[in-house]
Structures are given as structure tokens and as C-alpha cells.
Amino acid sequence: MTFTHLPPDVAELCERTRRFIREVVIDAEPAPGERLDQVTRDRLQAAAKEAGVFAPHVPKEYGGQGVPIEHWSPILQEAGYSPIGPSALNCMAPDEGNMHMLNLIATEEQKHRYLVPLAAGDIRSCFGMTEPHPGAGSDPAALRTKAVRTSDGWIIDGHKRFTSGAVGAGFCIVMARTPAVDGSPEGATMFLVDMTNPGLKVGEAIHTIDRSIDGGHPHLSIKDCFVPDAAVLGEVGLGFRYAQVRLGPARLTHCMRWLGLARRALDIALDRAGRRELFGGPIDSLGLAQNLISDSVIDIETSDALISKTATLLHTDPKAGSAMSSIAKVHCSEAVFRVVDRAIQICGGDGVSDGLPLAQYLNEVRPFRIYDGPNETHKWAIARRASAGRSAAVRAGERYQGDAVVGRGGGA
Template identity: 40%
Template sequence: MDFVLPPELEEYRRRVRDFVDAEILPVEADRANWDEHENIAEEPLATLRTKAKAAGLWTLQLPKEAGGQGLPFIGLAACYEEMNRSIFGPVCFNAAAPDDGNMRLLNQVGTEAQKRRWLDPIVSGQVRSAFAMTEPHPGGGSDPTMMRTRAERRDGRWVIHGHKWFITGAGVAQHFILLARTSDDPRKGLTAFLFDRDQPGWRIERRIPIMGPEEHGGHCELIFDGLEIADENVLMNVGDGLKATQIRLGPARLTHCMRWTGLAKRCLEIAGAYVKERRSFGMPLADHEGVQWMLGETAMQIEIARLLTMRAAAELDRGHFARKEVSMAKVQVADTLSRAADTAIQLCGARGYSRDTVLEWIYRYARQSRLVDGASEVHKMVLSRSYLTEGDGFWGWS
């Protein structure tokens, strides 16, 4: 059992870290580079994306023939963690959600024609994308079998009517993957479709205000009132929508974990530097036992989160679905990110609560981690089912 990265992957990790330090963190530090939604503005983002491409750090997750760098999941775990030491990091490398998961799905299951039309522009950075699945009550959320958006066959085309919400990135997306019901079959009743922003028959009802900060394009509510989609833009086959969702969401959940460990480490990085220089009662805060307990406990939880994430990444690289491993990582990392942000703010005092650091940004962002891509309680249900099925084998080494 070897916990050392192969030299090639370690080299990528180091290069990503150096790029974040030299190029992204200085941009993050200047609030003039932020947009009105507390993310990086388009102009500095375009500059950083150009530099990331020139550095050979663009789209690490896709095979080289698809325009990426061909890194395995264990390499992505190490590199995504480094990217998200900056709150603006992943999008600069074309590694942010939802594009990350959408590119992976399109590359894995799309036809060659679909890849040219829908995938290549995302890979090149010309457009962004969104994945339209979640619906308001009584529609589908964590349980996609409840989906109510319907696609009906009319005159040789699919006509969509329905309602989606909290669709990440929809405000700026050009390419969309849409899940809709095509029959009432419990396993084969959903189908995945591809459509373009400029097609008629749908609209963005609103950009939903959130606790924030927001990803690019926000989290939007969509209304479909007659969107027409041709057969050539059905992803996989009719009835394969649930399968497409499963293919996409497992790795996507884990890439969230990879990025969030980087944010958790950034919290401790800021707090650690502060407690070493800030003095109280005649000594640095770092010398107080209570402060040491807080730092040590959080550092340990981050390491547990990293190890669970890497274990799941290794299982994916072996060709397994890794549902149990991904769920464990998702719960642990989400909890750890919130704990790290809260601990760092507590240690930095009023400075941490202010906007003199990015800690308050991370604190607000972290709360969503226990909700997106399956609430923590849903993942615990997955783990319970696994344990009841496997018994003592739940803790096997292979």
C-alpha cells in the first residue's frame, strides 16, 4: 500500500500549486478582480485561463485526444486540491463544476458528432455548460424517479415541458444536458437530452438568490414550455437518462471533495499564519493549549477527508463505481470544510469574520457542501445499505 504519488503526477501537483501561488492568489487578493456575485470577473479569468493553457495545465481530467492531459483520478485528487487553495482556482483550469462533470459524461458516452458539437467548445473554453436535473416539489431531487419534466414525441421531435431549479451555471451556460421523463418505466423512464441556450421554448425564470457566494452563472430556475429537441441530440439512448445520471454524478461528487479539501486547507493556512504572529497574554496564540487543540483536531479531520477522497479516487481508477467510498468521502469532506472554516474564523477573531480574509467567503460557501450532489443524510443511507448488505466486509481492503 503506497501513499506516494507517481513522479509524473507529483510533477503536475507541484506545477498546479506553483501556478496558484504565482498567478491566481495575487488576482484573488485584489477585490477589483471580483464580479458582483463574489466570483472572479470575466476579464481576469480569461487572462488566467490563457496562462493555464500555455502552462499545460488545462483540462487535466480528459484524455489527451479529447484536449486534456489524461490524468487518472488519483492525480486529479492531488491537483484539484491544490487548485482550490484559491477560491477562484478550479475555473481557471477548466476544472470547475458543472463543466467538469459534463465534459466527463459527454466524452464517455457521446457520439463523435455530439462530441464535436457539444463537448469540444466546453473543452476549448469557448462556452460553459449546465446539467438540468433538479426540480421543485413534488418533482425529482435526490430521488430522480420523481421527475415530472416530460419529453413527448411529436412530428419526429421531442417536445419538452417542465420546471427545473437550482441549476448551477445556467445563467452563463450555452450548452445544456437536460433530464426529462419519456415514459413511466421506473428504470428506463428518463432520457438525457442536449440543447443550446439559443433554442426557443424555454427560459430562465430567475437567478435564485442564495447565501452565496455564487458559481459563474448562479443557480437558476428554468421553465420549459415547448423546447424541441431532435433525435440526434438524445444522449445515449431513449430511456438511458438514469444511467447517464449515475455515470456523471459519482465522479462529480468526488471531484467536489477534491476541491473542497483544498478550501479546507486554505482555511487552516490563513489561521495558522495568524496565530503564529498574533500575541495574547504574553505569548503567541499558537502557544496556547486551547488553540493547539483546535488546530490539531481540524488538521486531523482534513487528513481523514483527504485519505477517504484518495481511496475513492483509487477505486474509480480501478474501474469500480466506488459508491460506498464516494459517499464516505462526500460526508466527511463536507463536514470538514464547514469545521475548518468555522475554526479558522474563531482563531482569527474579528479579522476572520471581516472581509480582510476570504474566510467568511469560504464559510458561506461551505454550507452548500452538505446539500449539493446528494444531502449528507442521503449518503449515510447509502452507507447503511452497504453495511447491511456486506456486514463485516464493509471494511475490506480490496
């Protein structure tokens, strides 16, 4: 990946990030199947601050590098070249998405209390949306956690599951259904809840195949959880709207980080294919291997282009960017999996062993087709938007012919 198309300061940050990941972070990677420990995380984050690569997405006033969203991708891809790179740079999910949303909609007091320590890496966070069936999952409208107004705050009751990052987190952003109160609409509201709140307890762990997200994906029990009015994030009743503010960029940054890991997988495969001989020559001289390699290069480059387009849209037209992020999420999650899978195939038996990290990479990227909404749900939404666009064209006096929309007078 080259950086010549970027502004000089961003290109320089990309180069520093590349060196930091390769020279500092990779040597600290845990063994396959193990998680990054807190002592190593703290050490790496301190080193990242010293190297000037810490929190690239965070505004400078909160200790970050202040990079605008349209230039996040090459930096986060470099961070994602190591599974623990995003944690070292403090741009890992769910913290990165929570920082972005807090910066946009939190009050100054909330930013001081939650964003400042989160951006500094002093605490971690989680986001409480997903619930046990029949609660919110692929369909956020099924939200069952409720918050009831009291004279001086809110009482929240519910049950969350798959709350990524909850173990060891400092606070949770809890989504709860709220009634219409004081002129605010009925709907969902986001609440900032300290993990020390006696009404919020981390429950049963959910053991998953991925290991990179700090804090796992446990259940959360929320019972008679009182929070003051100051805990409301944004406005009452607008939680679903704020969720889109968060989820559009968060889907895309997942694409960025895991595309970096796909580049690492391809590099491992290329190294093996160039050094190992088979049937009288190196593997990369064989047509079948060349086909696997070329398909992976195509998957990486098309993903990179789609991410760049979506990031630009999120900057210039957030609504269109959020819609495009569904397309990017589906394409990248499937493309990244294919790249890692092909790398394993090229490396043969070593690819599925602990001798190489590729098998664990496959475990890391496979859940992406489920996380941030299953691909099937995104495809449903993509198709609905396409059909709605076609209907709008018809209402505007155009007629639809195959793949082309033409005017009343016909013609191509």
C-alpha cells in the first residue's frame, strides 16, 4: 500500500504507523488463541503515544492525531496489520465507535467524564444493544430493554447479550426503549451507565472464536438500574438515529482494520510461495497458485476502493455514506475471509497449524459477516434501497428498462 495520494501529514503518519506496527507491535503478539493482556496493552499504548501514532481518529484536543474520517483507512489498515495493532493505537471496536459518537453528540460534561479517559486509553467501554431472543439483534426495532422516567432520572431494566468489550470496561452505552415524555417522542434512548452502577452486572461469558476485541462478548444484566438525567446521551427518544451516527463509521472501520489483516495474510502466503519449491520451481510460478494470489489482490484492491468511496461519502453526505457502508461491510467481510482462506490454502498444512497465525486470522475475520449486522440483513436493506430508488425514478416520470433508467422520450 502506497501513501503518495495522501496529504503529506497523513502520509507521514501512515509511514510512522507502519513502522510502529512492524517494529514494536508484532513482536508483542500473544500466542494463537490467547488474548492481549492488560500489562502489554498498557505498554504498547504508552509506546504508541511516544511514537505519535496513538488514537489517529480522535481530535487533537482529546489527545489524538485529529485525522479526518476520509483519511482513516490507510492508517487503520496499517494498525490492523497486527491483530493487536488497533488496541495498541486505541482505535479498536467498540471504543473507536463510541469515541466517534461521544465526540459528535455528548455534552461537554459527558465528554470530560467519558470521552477524555476513553481517548487516553485509561478506560475501555462497551455498547449495549444486542439482546437475547426475541429482543434486539438483527432487528433493532425489537428492543425490549426499557427505561422509565422518575422524578430525578431513569430506571433501566433489561438484558443484553454479546456486549463486546464489557469485561473490564469503565462504562456502557445502553440502548433502552423510552416512552414519550416532556415532548420527546416515544422510541429508544441512549444512556451512559458506569459499570460500577449496582444495577448493571456483567453476566455469563459467550465464548467465541475471535480473540482480538478486549473484554470479550458477555451478557449484561440490567435490573433497577438508576441513572440521573445527566446520563442521557443526546436527546430522549432519538437513540435509533444516534445508532446510525455510530454504526455507519463503525462498520467501515471494521473493514479498514480487517483489510489490514488480509494484507498481512497475503504477505505471509507470498513469502511462502516465493521460497518454497514444488514440482521443480517455486510455488508462485504455478498457475493454480497464481490464480489464488491474483484473486486475493483483486479482493484487497476492490475492498480498498470501496472503503475509500464510503469514507468520502461519510464526510460529505453522511446519510449516503451510511447506506454505502452496508455495501462495504458485506463486500469487505466476505473478501477478507476469502483472502485469508486462500493464504491458508497456499501455505498447505502449515496454514492450518499453530506454526503460522493464519488459522487464528480466519477465526478473527469470520465473525465479521455477523458483527455489526449479519450480511443477509444488510443485503436485504441494500435491495430495499435499490427498489425504492427505482420506484422514485418511476414517480419522477422515468421508466425502467433492464439495468437502465431512461427518460420519457426513450433513448439510451
